[in-house]
Amino acid sequence: xxxxxxxxxxxxxxxxxxxxxxxxxxxxxxxxxxxxxxxxxxxxxxxxxxxxxxxxxxxxxxxxxxxxxxxxxxxxxxxxxxxxxxxxxxxxxxxxxxxxxxxxxxxxxxxxxxxxxxxxxxxx
Numbered sequence: 001x002x003x004x005x006x007x008x009x010x011x012x013x014x015x016x017x018x019x020x021x022x023x024x025x026x027x028x029x030x031x032x033x034x035x036x037x038x039x040x041x042x043x044x045x046x047x048x049x050x051x052x053x054x055x056x057x058x059x060x061x062x063x064x065x066x067x068x069x070x071x072x073x074x075x076x077x078x079x080x081x082x083x084x085x086x087x088x089x090x091x092x093x094x095x096x097x098x099x100x101x102x103x104x105x106x107x108x109x110x111x112x113x114x115x116x117x118x119x120x121x122x123x124x
């Protein structure tokens with residue numbers, strides 16, 4: 001669920017997500033993690049990629065393995081993202097599902113900067 005207010009003490013992480021179509025599917029690609037979700041609709045792909053990002057963050061922080069969290073997407077994907085004229089910002093709460101001593105340091109919020117590839121404007 002997207003949120004709009006943020007207490008000053010909350011920890012947050014930010015990620016960029018590119019949406020496009022490929023082979024008739026709506027695709028969501030997280031650029032910092034180079035993970036992809038594909039679905040029949042943009043809304044489902046968006047929901048799925050946010051879930052995957054939160055799970056990756058939760059696991060990395062819970063296992064004290066933050067160094068292996070980031071794996072950037074190839075340069076051409078970043079180029080597609082930055083060619084977008086309109087970007088949307090949303091905040092999503094990260095709820096840890098794992099029990100660990102590191103749980104207390106898991107960021108509270110995911111700031112998602114999203115863009116639909118201008119070459120894929122027909123994604124619904």
